Amino acid sequence: MDIAAHPAAWTPSRAAGLTRAKAFQPSMGSRYTNRRNYDQGPGRHDGVSQLSPYVRRRLVTERELVDLALASHDKNAAEKFIHEVFWRTYFKGWLENRPSVWTQYRTGLERDLAGLGGDKGLAKRVRQAEDGATGIECFDAWAEELVETGYLHNHARMWFASIWVFTLGLPWRIGADFFLRHLIDGDPASNTLGWRWVAGLHTKGKAYEAQAWNIEKFTGGRFRPAPRDLNANIVPLEEAAEVPPSSPPRTPSGIQSGVPSALLIHEDDCRVEDFAVPFNDLAGVATLRVSHLRSPREVAPYVHDFDTGALADAAARASEHGAPEAKEIVADRPERLIEWAERAGAKQIITPFIPVGPTQDYLLRAAPALKQAGIRLAEVRRDWDSLTWPHATAGFFKVKKAIPKVLSQLG
Numbered sequence: 001m002d003i004a005a006h007p008a009a010w011t012p013s014r015a016a017g018l019t020r021a022k023a024f025q026p027s028m029g030s031r032y033t034n035r036r037n038y039d040q041g042p043g044r045h046d047g048v049s050q051l052s053p054y055v056r057r058r059l060v061t062e063r064e065l066v067d068l069a070l071a072s073h074d075k076n077a078a079e080k081f082i083h084e085v086f087w088r089t090y091f092k093g094w095l096e097n098r099p100s101v102w103t104q105y106r107t108g109l110e111r112d113l114a115g116l117g118g119d120k121g122l123a124k125r126v127r128q129a130e131d132g133a134t135g136i137e138c139f140d141a142w143a144e145e146l147v148e149t150g151y152l153h154n155h156a157r158m159w160f161a162s163i164w165v166f167t168l169g170l171p172w173r174i175g176a177d178f179f180l181r182h183l184i185d186g187d188p189a190s191n192t193l194g195w196r197w198v199a200g201l202h203t204k205g206k207a208y209e210a211q212a213w214n215i216e217k218f219t220g221g222r223f224r225p226a227p228r229d230l231n232a233n234i235v236p237l238e239e240a241a242e243v244p245p246s247s248p249p250r251t252p253s254g255i256q257s258g259v260p261s262a263l264l265i266h267e268d269d270c271r272v273e274d275f276a277v278p279f280n281d282l283a284g285v286a287t288l289r290v291s292h293l294r295s296p297r298e299v300a301p302y303v304h305d306f307d308t309g310a311l312a313d314a315a316a317r318a319s320e321h322g323a324p325e326a327k328e329i330v331a332d333r334p335e336r337l338i339e340w341a342e343r344a345g346a347k348q349i350i351t352p353f354i355p356v357g358p359t360q361d362y363l364l365r366a367a368p369a370l371k372q373a374g375i376r377l378a379e380v381r382r383d384w385d386s387l388t389w390p391h392a393t394a395g396f397f398k399v400k401k402a403i404p405k406v407l408s409q410l411g
Contacts (some may be wrong), residue, residue, distance in 0.1 A: 010053045010150065010184060011176045012092050012309030014271070014317065017054030021068055024049040028065075029073035033080040037218050039153035042145050048153065052185035055088065057310045062089060062305030063384050083400060088190055089384065090399045092355055093392030095189040096249035099356045104241055106361075109173040112286045113296065122170075122257050129168055130178055136230075137214055138223035139163045143232065150302050155218055161198040162210035166234040182300045200236025203395065204243070208234040231407040246393035252379035261378070262275035262346035263323060264337075266359045267307050268315035269352035273321055275380045277350055280322035284344030287311035293358035299361055330367075331359075334366035338373050347374060353381035383410060 007193040010016070027035075027049075055103070062085050071079040095102055116123040128134050132143035144154050144162045152160065164175040176195040180186045193202055200207030212227045255261070255276070262284040265272055273279075291307040292299055315326035324381030329336050341349055349370075354360045363377065370377060387409050391402040 009151075010050075010306060012053075012059070012306045013313040014054075014059045017051065018064075018097040020054070021049070021051055021060050021065060024051065025068045025072050028069040028081045031308050033077070033122070036084070037155050039156045039219050040220075041222055042149055045153055046149075047336065048152070052088075053104070053151075053306060054086075055268050056185045056187050057307075058271045059310055061271055061382075061384070062086075066407065075115065081143075082403065086399055086403055087396065088390070089388045090186070090392045091187075091189040091193045091391030091397070093249070093385070094193060094246075094279065095356045096389055097246040097393055098244050098258040100195075102146055102188060102192060102356045105173060106175070108295065109177055112171040112173050115171075115179075116174075125168065126170055126174055129164060129170060129175075134168060136163060136167070136225065136319035138219070138225055139168075141223070146179070146182050147300070150182055150300060152179075152183070152305075157194065158198055158208055159210040160213055161195050162208050162234070163230065165237065166200050166207070166209070167229075167231040172196075172201075172237065177295050177297065181295045181297060182303070184306050186294060186303065198298050200234075201239060205236050207234050209234050215411055237246075243257055249389055252381045253377060255378045255380060256348060256376070259348040259376070260346050261348040261350050262286065262341055262344045263318060263348050264351040265289065265311055265314045265318065265326070266351060266354065267310065268355055268357065268359055268380075270310050272314055272318055274382070275350075275352065277318075277321075277323075279318060280396060282323050282350075283346045284340065285315060285323050286317055286329045286340050288329050288331055288337075288362075289327050290358045290362055290390075293362060324376050331362040334369055336360065337363075337366045338369050338375065341370075341375050342373065348376050348378050350378045352382070353379045353385065 032047070036226070038047050039045070040047065048249050051060060051065065055062060055065065066082055069081050116126060129139075130143060132140035132147075134140055139160060140154055142156050160177060161172070163171050164170050172195050176191055179195070180188070180191050183191065196202040198208040209232070210230055211232075212225045212230055213286050216224045260283050261278065261281070262279055263272065263279075264286055266288045267290060289304075289307060289311065291304045311328075319325065327340060329340055337349075354363055367377070387406045388399060388402070391399045
């Protein structure tokens, strides 16, 4: 596999995402139900949609996927596919209801990375794991696939994380960071909470065990690890800080009419034309690139490339609706945001809702300067999120139970 050839696998545009979604539409029913857990290897992941890079940035929305599934399959046949779509929303909502868990992950990661400097043995074992040089064939193959393609099948992600934590005994946050630096679909909520779930921190006391028979079965015999190669006596991790109680997610401020406004497009929602934005009256448009903030370590170049392309595609569609040409803002100094808004003469920055993650971290740093400059941040949130997130207070079951009601409310 050649890294340089990878970006062609996922063209960062809404048109490419819709084409892929419609091509997979016939498989959103029983075929997905029966084949979704099989990891058939690089270039052969046809049992799953591989739409996650597009949904992550909402080049294609969750609602559009559910509409496609129900247009071709009855609700029973499409149930598993629809549940998987809602899993992403569940993780997002759970983290919105407990944003301190993201903060704890980031500060804990800094400590873990600093600790590598004082433990050469641990640092070597982390390097071997990330380089695919552990001697565990399946694990090493997945490490190579992740680095070279920016993608792993979801089942492989679970096996990999379990082996990382329980067989190799490596810090879970560094593993989560390894994923976030390389996954094109890397999402702060799904990635952080997925690793916490495997480690036994999300559902307290319940961890995920990578088992040799399971790997052999669901890789179609590509890998046949010996049971002795994997730790079968896993003990769920514990942490000093208790999981905080759920509290309602913050309320978006909304757009004020009659205020000179500029549009800010970010990677968490590149479908800005879905919102009631006054495109023809905007004083300016900017795209905010934050992919380098995923990690204190180097982020894979294809992640930057996909984000840059997705943002440019979103800006082009905003232009088709009458918006001015977009400027690019690299999220380094928070002052850059204020400088752009002031040059445009804007007193209001309109943007899709900014969920917990690197984009929000940057905006929180910019908030005092925005306030001092008299510039308000007007966020607009999708009904999909507003209706689902209140149910994401505990395990997925509450969201699963609410799915019919949510879909009914969405019409």
